[in-house]
Amino acid sequence: MRPAGKGAVTIAEVPDNSLVDHDSNYFEEMDFTSKVGALNTTSGIATTDSGGKITVIVAYTDAFEADAGDVPAYMDLLEEETNVSFANSEVNTSVEIVHAYRTSYAESGSFYVDREYFSNDAYPETKELYELRDLYSADVMIVLTGNDLYSGSCGLAKTIYASESTAFAFAREGCATGYFSFAHEIGHLLGARHIIYSDSNMEPFEYGHGYCNSTxxxxxxxxxxxxxxxxxxxxxxxxxxxxxxxxxxxTGTSNLEDNARVIRERAWEVTNFRVDGES
Structure with missing residues (x-):
């Protein structure tokens, strides 16, 4: 389901197995600087629900706007889906899109190329995003693309367990809602990983993997x-x-699959990447 403009919605059944989170060349970066910094300040990081709010700025491309139709309604749906997922999992944290704007960035067709581009604040579109992030005190930055050039992938995070400077990710229109790639990529930034069957990496949390129901x-x-x-x-x-x-x-196990715990433990830090009125 996605907004179609003028209060209408488009409903289409798309099999999950037709959607690919990351393309075949997928690799993950791990922000060890952030991990070390967090370990050195553990006393200041809540290990229970913080009640905080992760603020998000969204930059979207022309192709995204063409595919999405009603952009404000789409942004509302991103928030709603993510916050419902938190509530369902007894995580007392929420996301709020504090600003969304159209970027002039020309889609490359590769989230890896996009990730490198937005890692360099010398480029005008990157500079614009970073400046607006400061203006709106956004903890996390998300770039949304159209579908045509990104059919082989749903999204990509800059890193797993992001620091203040690496808290950005990408998702395409057809996956960000419904398939929850917006939430999924934010999950990576918080420190969550894929399932243990295909991702045995235990950093940054042994218990930080997703869960596949076995019934x-x-x-x-x-x-x-x-x-x-x-x-x-x-x-x-x-x-x-x-x-x-x-x-x-x-919906998980205590030793390997507890992303709710990951979110709780990181919420305080991430919600303080930007404090209103500060940058």
Whole structure:
């Protein structure tokens, strides 16, 4: 479901297996500077729900606008879907899109190229984004693209466990809502990873993986990608959490799959990347 303008919505059934979170060349960066900094300031970081709000600035391309139709309604849906996923997982944190604007950036067709481009504040579109981020005190920056040039991938985060300077990510229009790639990429910035079956990396958290349900009711959490054939299913608005069940099935495990804990532990730090009135 996506806004179609003038209060209308477009509803289309798209199989999850037709959507690819990251292309075949996917690799993840890990912001170890952020990890070390966090470990050195543990006493100041909440390990329970912070009640904070992650503020987000969104830059969108011409192609995104053409595909999305009603951009303000689309932004509302991004917020709603993400915040419902937090509430479903008993995470007392929310996101708020504090500003959305059209960027003149010409889509490259590769999120890797885009990521490198927006890592360099000498480029005009990057400079604009960073300056608007400061103006609107946004903790996180998201760039939304159209679909045609990015059919092989749904999005890409700058890094896993972002610092203030690396807290940006990309998603395309057809995945950001419905498939929850907007939330998924923010999850990477917070420190969440994919499923343990395909991503055995234990940094920055051993318990930071997504979860594939193993019963016939089949579903998977927001961070779950490429589940084994005998488990998983459609992505739902749940973050892995061993304390939450669906029809009696746990939505995570305490040792490997607890993204809700990841969000709780990082919320205080990320919501303070930008404080209103400061940069």
């Amino acid at each position: 016939p009711s089949t579903w998977r959490s927001v961070m779950a990608y490429n589940c084994p054939s005998d488990r998983g299913g459609p992505r739902i608005q749940q973050w892995s959490n061993p304390d939450i069940t669906i029809d009696g099935d746990p």
